[in-house]
Amino acid sequence: MLGARVEGVSLEAPIDDATMKAIRAALVEHLVLLFPGQRLDAEQQHAFASRLGRPEPHPVTRHLGGDATIVRIDNELIAPPDLAAAPHLDHLAAHGAWHTDYTFNPEIPTFATLRAEIVPPVGGDTLWASTIAAWDALSPKLQGWLEGLEAVHWHGPHFARNFGIEKQGTEAVARFEAAFPPHRHPxxxxxxxxxxxxxxxxxxxxxxxxxxxxxxxEALLAFLFRHLTQPRFALRHHWSPDDLIAWDERSTIHLAPTDYQPHRRRLIRVAVGSEAPRAATA
Structure with a gap:
């Protein structure tokens, strides 16, 4: 079952190894865990996340010379992405900006955490969907065919725009494109x-x-995107202040609708681990 609520665990203080082992096992089983009412600061969240793996900066942040592993997602600081410049506007219009983090990169995070600091009076939810459940629901014949395929992942031109790289000139954009070329994954x-x-x-x-x-x-991707984003595979979380959610990046996609403007929304994110997706047939 996708998602579980964890009660009786405080993340403010150091957690013993047995409890962390149980948390990791629950993450692998349920994929998304909610820890409500965690009165943490960013450093405490970072300390908890680091028990699940090594904190990693966003790959574009690293490319730009930064090394911050605590990311503030705040619509007063960073505008929502310009989806009009995304590589598949038709798919995004139909299915929304569902994604697994950094799949345009050779490696993706193992786990990620989000903690709510400021929540809007309306909207601002986050949705997750289980890519395991979506796979299990396919016919065996289609599963057998898909297992031998690879897909190309690319960030699209909106990344250069949203990270302010376009303002640095054509050479900066060229360096960015060279650092993040299209990449194949199973x-x-x-x-x-x-x-x-x-x-x-x-x-x-x-x-x-x-x-x-x-x-x-195009036809196959449209089918798979429509299949993946069905409500039966998903959960939707309405944030309360001090909620912390951890999720498994390897078997979920997530979506943050921008339905809360002009209200402020601030979440703190820490991602950990870095691994190349392993083909099912490997």
């Missing part, structure tokens, strides 16, 4: 801890299926 991965298979495509970054004609690729 369409189906095997979870390294549970061994379960999961779909590994998303509307934000997956741009084509290798080896298919353009029309075939």
């Amino acid at each position: 369409v189906v991965l095997r979870h390294p801890e549970s061994g379960r298979r999961a779909l590994f495509v998303n509307p934000s970054y997956t741009v084509r299926i290798e080896g298919l004609e353009p029309g075939e690729s």
Whole structure:
């Protein structure tokens, strides 16, 4: 089952190894864990997340010379992404900006955490969907075909715009594009801890299926995106201040609708681990 609520655990103080082992096992099983009422600061959140893996900065932040592993998602500081410049506007219009973090990169985070500091009076929810459940719901014949495929993932031009790289000139954009070229991943991965298979495509970054004609690729991706984002595979969380959510990046996609403007929303994010998706057939 996707999602679980964890009660009776305070993340403010150091956590013993047995409890951390149980938390990690619950994350692998349920994929998304809610820890309500955690009165943490950013450093305490960072300390908790580091028990799940090594904190890693956003790859674009690293490219720009930064090393911050505590990220403040605040619409008063950073505007929502310009989705009009995304690589698949038609898919985003149909399915929203669902994504797994950094799939345009060779490696993705293992886990991520979000903690709510300021929540808007309306909207501002976050949704997660299980790519394991979506895989399990496919027919065996389609599963067998998909296991042999690879997909190309790309960030699209909106990243250069949203990170302010375009303002630095054409040479800066060229360096950025060279650092983050399109990258291939398996369409189906095997979870390294549970061994379960999961779909590994998303509307934000997956741009084509290798080896298919353009029309075939578009049709298959449209089907997979529509399939992945069905409500039966998803949960929606309405934030309260001091909620902390941890999730498994390897077997989920997530979405943050921008339905709360002009109200302020601030979440603190720490991502940990870095691993290349492993093909189900490997």
